[in-house]
Amino acid sequence: MCPEILTAPISTTLRAAVTFLLREVHVTGENLPGVLRRRPRLLTKCVDKHLRPTLYFLQSSIGIEDVSKCASLLSCSVETKFIPRLDYFQRIGFSRRDAKVMFRRFPSLFCYSIEENLEPKFDYFVVEMGREMMELNVFPQYFSFSLEKRIKPRHMMCVEKGVCLSLPVMLKSHESRFRDRLEVCCCSSMPVRQSPFWYCTKFDHNVT
Numbered sequence: 001m002c003p004e005i006l007t008a009p010i011s012t013t014l015r016a017a018v019t020f021l022l023r024e025v026h027v028t029g030e031n032l033p034g035v036l037r038r039r040p041r042l043l044t045k046c047v048d049k050h051l052r053p054t055l056y057f058l059q060s061s062i063g064i065e066d067v068s069k070c071a072s073l074l075s076c077s078v079e080t081k082f083i084p085r086l087d088y089f090q091r092i093g094f095s096r097r098d099a100k101v102m103f104r105r106f107p108s109l110f111c112y113s114i115e116e117n118l119e120p121k122f123d124y125f126v127v128e129m130g131r132e133m134m135e136l137n138v139f140p141q142y143f144s145f146s147l148e149k150r151i152k153p154r155h156m157m158c159v160e161k162g163v164c165l166s167l168p169v170m171l172k173s174h175e176s177r178f179r180d181r182l183e184v185c186c187c188s189s190m191p192v193r194q195s196p197f198w199y200c201t202k203f204d205h206n207v208t
Contacts, residue, residue, distance in 0.1 A: 002040040013044060020047045025055060027068045039072035054078055063104050070107040081110060088114050092122060093133055102140040109140055121147050129155055131167075139167045154178065161186050 008014050021027045027035055045051050057078045058064045089099035103109050112118055121143050145151050154170050163185040
């Protein structure tokens with residue numbers, strides 16, 4: 001995954017990166033091996049020129065308090081990875097503040113391709129699903145689900161049943177649980193609201 005590790009200086013690069021992750025990012029000794037297995041490139045990055053500035057950006061600009069939970073992001077470039085994605089969400093209608101809230105709630109959003117992931121899923125969300133953008137602000141994890149294998153088929157099932165489920169209920173539930181909740185809504189004559197993340201609303205097919 002990262003052959004450069006074999007030639008990286010031990011004291012000035014490898015040891016410095018590990019010390020930084022433990023002392024400044026507060027990755028625990030128990031979690032450190034897992035972090036490095038997922039993103040070994042962290043070991044090859046310069047602490048002063050790359051890792052520390054990226055840490056400060058995630059903490060001060062985005063507002064992520066515990067970066068240890070998304071330490072793999074520290075190997076990414078602020079200029080070529082983070083900023084373009086923040087700019088993209090502003091272009092499609094989110095304020096800078098709302099965009100930062102989304103990334104703070106779901107830091108992995110920084111890892112998704114704009115062209116291959118964010119754009120097609122956002123287009124489907126707006127054009128085909130016709131839903132409110134605020135739902136994405138509350139549940140940015142929407143972008144982590146497969147468009148073809150999860151989002152489209154479940155949305156179509158909801159349309160066929162004349163039901164609108166919240167994004168978390170529609171996408172996070174296992175198949176059997178999803179179908180059970182769909183049936184609950186179908187059997188209910190009134191909108192069901194148990195929490196902000198679990199609601200269903202019946203469509204009126206006679207309204208165009």
